[in-house]
Amino acid sequence: MYHAAISHSSAMLALHEDPAFHGLLNPPPDAPGRQFAGDGHGSGSFWLPEFGPDLHAGPEYSAWQTAHRDEVFRRIGADRAVKVSGHNLIFPNFSWLGPVNTMRVWHPRGPGQIEVWAWTFVPKDASPEAKAGMRRGTQRSFSPAGVFETDDGENWTEVQQVLRGWKSRSTEFNVQMGMGFEERDSHGLPGLSNDVYSETAARGFYQRWLDLVDGLPWDEILRRADEAKRSEHAGENR
Numbered sequence: 338m339y340h341a342a343i344s345h346s347s348a349m350l351a352l353h354e355d356p357a358f359h360g361l362l363n364p365p366p367d368a369p370g371r372q373f374a375g376d377g378h379g380s381g382s383f384w385l386p387e388f389g390p391d392l393h394a395g396p397e398y399s400a401w402q403t404a405h406r407d408e409v410f411r412r413i414g415a416d417r418a419v420k421v422s423g424h425n426l427i428f429p430n431f432s433w434l435g436p437v438n439t440m441r442v443w444h445p446r447g448p449g450q451i452e453v454w455a456w457t458f459v460p461k462d463a464s465p466e467a468k469a470g471m472r473r474g475t476q477r478s479f480s481p482a483g484v485f486e487t488d489d490g491e492n493w494t495e496v497q498q499v500l501r502g503w504k505s506r507s508t509e510f511n512v513q514m515g516m517g518f519e520e521r522d523s524h525g526l527p528g529l530s531n532d533v534y535s536e537t538a539a540r541g542f543y544q545r546w547l548d549l550v551d552g553l554p555w556d557e558i559l560r561r562a563d564e565a566k567r568s569e570h571a572g573e574n575r
């Protein structure tokens with residue numbers, strides 16, 4: 338989550354004249370939010386101050402969201418509606434990102450290569466204008482030509498380039514942010530979580546991946562996953 342304030346600042350300024358939007362996508366370091374991990378799945382969100390309006394997809398989509406607020410709360414609960422809005426991964430390769438409603442499947446194609454299939458999704462009963470607003474908003478932000486997408490593409494490409502170098506290959510990769518500060522069933526939400534500015538989800542993803550490719554018996558894989566779920570500070574114990 339910590340890359341957004343730097344990587345996407347120019348895109349935010351270019352796309353949205355309303356300063357309120359800058360605050361939503363570029364919150365201060367102490368803004369409320371949590372990051373989750375479990376069985377390789379991961380999720381990280383800043384908590385929205387309220388459900389809607391959606392400044393990203395335009396007034397028609399915002400109106401749909403506001404009009405359906407009670408129904409959304411009834412179906413998934415108010416907490417999930419405002420606290421699960423950011424980056425989400427179902428292990429190993431299905432992800433989605435709100436509030437821009439982009440959904441991805443990641444296909445490894447060999448060393449240093451990955452193919453990404455991406456969609457946007459909209460409420461089935463929304464008006465054509467609301468759906469078009471979300472489509473336009475996603476195209477402008479997270480699509481092959483979207484400004485946020487190209488920001489991220491530069492980041493990930495350069496990370497991979499650097500990691501191929503001799504110095505990087507002879508050094509341990511540091512993913513310790515927030516290690517030891519994980520909490521269980523806190524902030525009114527279930528599961529293992531940490532501050533939104535942490536690498537709990539990344540550690541959980543790589544640990545699960547390692548467990549599965551390490552040649553361990555299935556019983557041992559399940560035992561490790563269970564141990565992590567029961568652990569108060571999974572980052573320290575695994």
Ligand SMILES: [Fe+2]
Nearest residue numbers: 340341344489
């Ligand atoms: Fe990004």
